[in-house]
Amino acid sequence: MSKLLLAYFSATGTTKKVAEALADGFKAQEVSSIDFTNLSSRTEGDILIDKDTTVVFAGPVYAGRIQADAIEQLKRIKGNGNAICVCVYGNREFDDALIELYDTATDNGFNVIANGAFIGEHSFTHITDFDTAKDKPNSEDLLIAKNFGKDIAQKIIDGNLSKVEPKGNRPYRDGMPELSVSPDTLDTCIKCGKCIEVCPVGAVDINFQCDPDLCILCGACGKVCPVDAKVCTLESFIKKSEILSELEIHLPELFI
Numbered sequence: 001m002s003k004l005l006l007a008y009f010s011a012t013g014t015t016k017k018v019a020e021a022l023a024d025g026f027k028a029q030e031v032s033s034i035d036f037t038n039l040s041s042r043t044e045g046d047i048l049i050d051k052d053t054t055v056v057f058a059g060p061v062y063a064g065r066i067q068a069d070a071i072e073q074l075k076r077i078k079g080n081g082n083a084i085c086v087c088v089y090g091n092r093e094f095d096d097a098l099i100e101l102y103d104t105a106t107d108n109g110f111n112v113i114a115n116g117a118f119i120g121e122h123s124f125t126h127i128t129d130f131d132t133a134k135d136k137p138n139s140e141d142l143l144i145a146k147n148f149g150k151d152i153a154q155k156i157i158d159g160n161l162s163k164v165e166p167k168g169n170r171p172y173r174d175g176m177p178e179l180s181v182s183p184d185t186l187d188t189c190i191k192c193g194k195c196i197e198v199c200p201v202g203a204v205d206i207n208f209q210c211d212p213d214l215c216i217l218c219g220a221c222g223k224v225c226p227v228d229a230k231v232c233t234l235e236s237f238i239k240k241s242e243i244l245s246e247l248e249i250h251l252p253e254l255f256i
């Protein structure tokens with residue numbers, strides 16, 4: 001296989017892990033990546049990709065759609081080669097997120113030859129006491145992603161470049177509503193500043209407090225905090241996290 005480009009946004013790293021496992025199986029001669037997670041990486045203008053590069057469009061699911069900053073950035077990637085779409089969701093549902101990625105890649109000129117929906121530890125696990133899909137993607141999921149990459153590479157070698165559409169509805173469901181909610185910072189905070197560094201939307205101020213109007217609840221601050229000082233205390237949010245934690249764990253869904 002010639003070249004593979006991984007293009008993704010991944011606040012708590014689950015999307016990144018799945019994309020990299022897929023790349024591992026695909027075995028391209030050259031693998032590159034564009035990580036849109038950091039605020040400074042999110043700019044404007046088209047990113048043009050040559051026909052020999054297969055592009056992986058990957059993003060996390062927020063409210064049944066691809067996270068808004070992620071999709072905005074992925075829309076910049078234009079080309080006429082093959083593409084693979086991957087969404088990672090927190091074990092509720094991926095709803096219309098994968099078809100949104102498929103449409104984005106297709107509208108940008110790509111031929112989408114495979115799509116996959118994988119399960120990742122729910123972002124809310126890092127900012128509440130409830131764990132959903134803890135430690136996912138695990139080694140089994142990553143093996144599935146790796147074999148998926150291998151099968152896609154074989155599909156290309158076989159000269160089978162047929163377009164494959166994933167499940168999902170059009171028009172898409174409404175995405176994230178404006179919530180104005182963010183984690184609180186507990187008094188146990190040791191002021192290490194890691195939360196400021198990782199926040200993908202610049203919502204943590206110099207006093208380590210989160211701005212609820214900027215916060216996207218991605219969980220990155222909670223995941224990196226060495227003393228678990230980032231906690232969401234809103235009653236309805238805690239209840240939702242509890243309900244999510246009780247769901248039966250799903251399996252990845254592949255469309256190839």
Ligand SMILES: Cc1cc2nc3c(=O)[nH]c(=O)nc-3n(C[C@H](O)[C@H](O)[C@H](O)COP(=O)(O)O)c2cc1C
Binds near residue numbers: 059176
């Ligand atoms: C605001 C918000 C909304 C989310 N909505 C969904 C959802 O609709 N369905 C779902 O299964 N998971 C949902 N999740 C969980 C993420 O999709 C999941 O944790 C994913 O693995 C995060 O990817 P990342 O590690 O690359 O950031 C949501 C997470 C956040 C922060």
